[in-house]
Amino acid sequence: MLSDFPYPIPEHGSEPYWAACNDRRLVMQRCDACRKFRWQPTPLCTFCADENFTWATLSGRGKISTWTVVTHPVHPAAIDRVPYVVVEVELDEQTGLRMLSNLVDVNPAAIKADARVAVTFTEHQSGQMLPVFRLTDV
Ligand SMILES: [Zn+2]
Secondary structure (H helix, E strand, O other): OHHHOOOOOOOOOOHHHHHHHHOOOOEEEEEOOOOOEEOOOOOOOOOOOOOOEEEEEOOOEEEEEEEEEEOOOOOHHHOOOOOEEEEEEEEOOOOOOEEEEEEOOOOHHHOOOOOEEEEEEEEOOOOOEEEEEEEOOO
16 A cells, blocks of 8 residues: 555654655755765765755756666555656766656656656655656756
8 A cells, every 4th residue: 555655754864855855845965165965964074074064955957877667566565556667866966966766757668878857746645745756858
């Protein structure tokens, strides 16, 4: 059942990220010292170890770096969802800034490396908005 599908629980410093998702915004921590974005949320910059950062809104645009099509449900709640696409997106804001998500509304045979994608949000039955990506032309 969809209501049983697991989803991330906001905790350990990720609360602002999930709150922004509920406002349909994709945010990440940006180091106040070196100005680099980092993913996933961490207390210290993964580039320079500075502890000061700002939650910054991203464009939500990027390109596919890799993906996989899941055809075997690895969780009982996924039985009605297969096949689905897990995608790694490199975001436009910074070379190497990558996040995992799902690619939705797509024929898996049409997916190509470096294809342009844009974030959108889907609602989990808990009410938490989840970031997913769609193919786009720009
Ligand atoms: Zn830094």
